[in-house]
Amino acid sequence: METDWRRHAKNRLMTGLIAGAFVLAMIPLVSLVYEVTKRGIPGLSLEFFTADARGVVGEGGGAAHAIVGTLVITAVASLISVPIGIMGAIYLNEYGTGRLRRALTFFVDVMTGIPSIVAGLFAYALFELFLGPGIRLGVMGSVALSVLMTPIVIRSAEEVLKIVPNHLREAAYALGTPKWKTIVKVVLPTAFAGLLTGVMIAIARIVGETAPLLVTTGVVDSINSDPFNGRMQNLAVYAYNEYRSPGVFKQAAYDKAWAAALTLIAIVMLLNILARLVYRRCKTEIR
Amino acid sequence: MAQVDTTTNAGQLLAAASGGRRRLGDRVFSRTAVVAAVTILLLLAGVAVFLVSEGLPALTAGASELPEGKTFLDYVAPLAFGTALAALIAAVVAVPLAVGVALFITHVAPPRIASTLGYMVDLLAAIPSIVYGLWGIFVLGPAAVPVLKWLEEKLGWIPLFEGPASVTGRTMLVAGLVLAVMIMPIVSAIAREAFGQTPRKLTEGAQALGATRWETIRMTVLPFGRSSVISGAMLGLGRALGETMAVTIILSVSGAVTFNLIGQANPSTIAANIALDFPESSGLAINALIATGLVLFAITLVTNMGARAIIARQNHE
CATH class of the missing domain: 1.20.5 (Single alpha-helices involved in coiled-coils or other helix-helix interfaces)
Incomplete structure (x- = not known):
């Protein structure tokens, strides 16, 4: 009887600890969202989204150049990663055999673990070799980000292609459809929503990256939308610089850093929520 | 066929x-x-x-040409120490927490809300590291100052809490804690998947024998998910080793090699050192930083491959 009491007390204690772990883990999330919202809102204004920081010495100026830069760098990175990633996944799921398939599976896993700063150094080393030391370009940032993005795209795309039912492929073959047309006209459309989810998650993962861009795209105060020419600002590095070198108007700079952080969180959350919604539709469509 | x-x-x-x-x-x-x-x-x-090609010039250069006038090994060793220390704190804090969170979602919380709870944990992984950095230095750091003071006063006899306690909170302990928050969702996601796959016949068998919930977890779920937790912990460790911005922003670095986690003088990490020095460096200093990046790459590669090997062996079984 006594041991029974102890067993149940222990059960309650451990269940409490497990629930406590969850509550403890949620505290940072709540605090983070609350603090970033509270501190970010004062810096948000029309000016923040429409003006750049060129020649600004006082409190004014915005982050338009950083927003444009984030969009361009992310778009170019996606243009590199999405086709390669999806074709790679098609290779893994539809064609791959033998050693190349095994090597790709293994090294994609390895690639997901590359530290983001190392991806940045790689892009710098690559471009430095051809364009000389000290080079900073928007496209260098995109190349760095594509090292991080490609494995995420290929992983998720492979998962989605896997769940496309085989009888769809077999039905297409039975009608005499060549394999490539089966993939393009049957497999990919069926998997479309799932592929889109994966791409959105991948974009959400790289859009807030700071470290690889810190060493590749440089710092600039005015809008530059040409990834192949000159330095390019982006939101994450913008937030870092406003924090790190706030200048005389310290609070104004901090406000801008928090506003940029809030904008980034909003973009990331929006992408994640959209991805979840799209994925729900994908699951019902495939079945 | x-x-x-x-x-x-x-x-x-x-x-x-x-x-x-x-x-x-x-x-x-x-x-x-x-x-x-x-x-x-x-x-x-x-x-x-x-x-390798851009790091090599620094590996072969003499001490006098390199930053701080040290040989490359002397240059990278304190950084590697700081990297390992920060990642270790993160793993020690994050892994038990992640296991608790995974158990809560898979075996304690009502199944109806489990996927929503899991989604909330995943959101933690989606937050950009720059935001963690700002949160760490403006929110967690200041909030930690009295705790650091208390640690120094009550537990100062442990070398880890030797002090004098930082008055800004920009310490190794705070940086490690922020890293822990960042890697917890990664470890938890892997643990969650494994715990969720515990065969029903095991859990139900244990319950049929009269086991309490905790006994069921301890005797069936935990042994079943053990190797997943280990590999998840290693993946999390790999992420913590390479995490840059949070450490760059939070840690007040001096290059000291010390186990004192709450002081003002902290060892830097390889990644943070690159982020801090790279934009203002030129010439051989750039090569030296790239070479430290190579070292970091090698360390994370070994960690990740170890984790993948454990997963592969487990799938084989």
Whole structure:
């Protein structure tokens, strides 16, 4: 009887600890969202989204150049990663055999673990070799980000292609459809929503990256939308610089850093929520 | 098996019957897929090759030419120490927490809300590291100051809490804690998947024998998910080793090699050192930083491959 009491007390204690772990883990999330919202809102204004920081010495100026830069760098990175990633996944799921398939599976896993700063150094080393030391370009940032993005795209795309039912492929073959047309006209459309989810998650993962861009795209105060020419600002590095070198108007700079952080969180959350919604539709469509 | 053979045979027959056009389409498409696969492998090889080629000048240079006038080994050793220390704090804090969170979601919380709870944990992983950095220095750091003071007063006899306690909170302990928050969702996601796959016959069998919830977890779920937790912990460790911005922003660095986690003088990490010094460096200093990046790459590679090997062996079983 006594041991029974102890067993149940222990059960309650451990269940409490497990629930406590969850509550403890949620505290940072709540605090983070609350603090970033509270501190970010004062810096948000029309000016923040429409003006750049060129020649600004006082409190004014915005982050338009950083927003444009984030969009361009992310778009170019996606243009590199999405086709390669999806074709790679098609290779893994539809064609791959033998050693190349095994090597790709293994090294994609390895690639997901590359530290983001190392991806940045790689892009710098690559471009430095051809364009000389000290080079900073928007496209260098995109190349760095594509090292991080490609494995995420290929992983998720492979998962989605896997769940496309085989009888769809077999039905297409039975009608005499060549394999490539089966993939393009049957497999990919069926998997479309799932592929889109994966791409959105991948974009959400790289859009807030700071470290690889810190060493590749440089710092600039005015809008530059040409990834192949000159330095390019982006939101994450913008937030870092406003924090790190706030200048005389310290609070104004901090406000801008928090506003940029809030904008980034909003973009990331929006992408994640959209991805979840799209994925729900994908699951019902495939079945 | 036989079915697959028939379809390929039928496809080949049809392709032969309709001439070369169809086969050309197939050939082009499958070649493109192979090219994409090879490109990805080349990309990874490229990371290693270019880091080596640009890091090599620093590895072979004399001490007098390198930053701080040290040999490369003397330059990288304190950084590697700081990297390992920060990642270790993160793993020690994050792994038990992640196991608790995973158990809560899979075996304690009502199944109806489990996927929503899991989604909330995943959100933690989606938050950009720069935001963690700002949160760490403006929110967690100041909030930690009284705790650091208390640690110094009550537990100062432990070398880890030797003090004098930082008055800004920009310490190794706070940086490690922020890293812990960042890697917890990664470890938890892997643990969650494994715990969720515990065979029902085991858990229900334990319950039928009168085991309490905790006894069921301890005797069936935990042993079943053990190797997943280990590999998840290693993946999390790998992430913590390479995490840059949070440490760059939070840690007040001095290059000291110390186990004192709450003081003002902290060892830097490889990644943070690159982020801090790279924008203002030129010449051989750049090569030295790239070489430290190579060291970081090697460390994370070994950690991750270890984790993957554990996963692979487990899948095999």
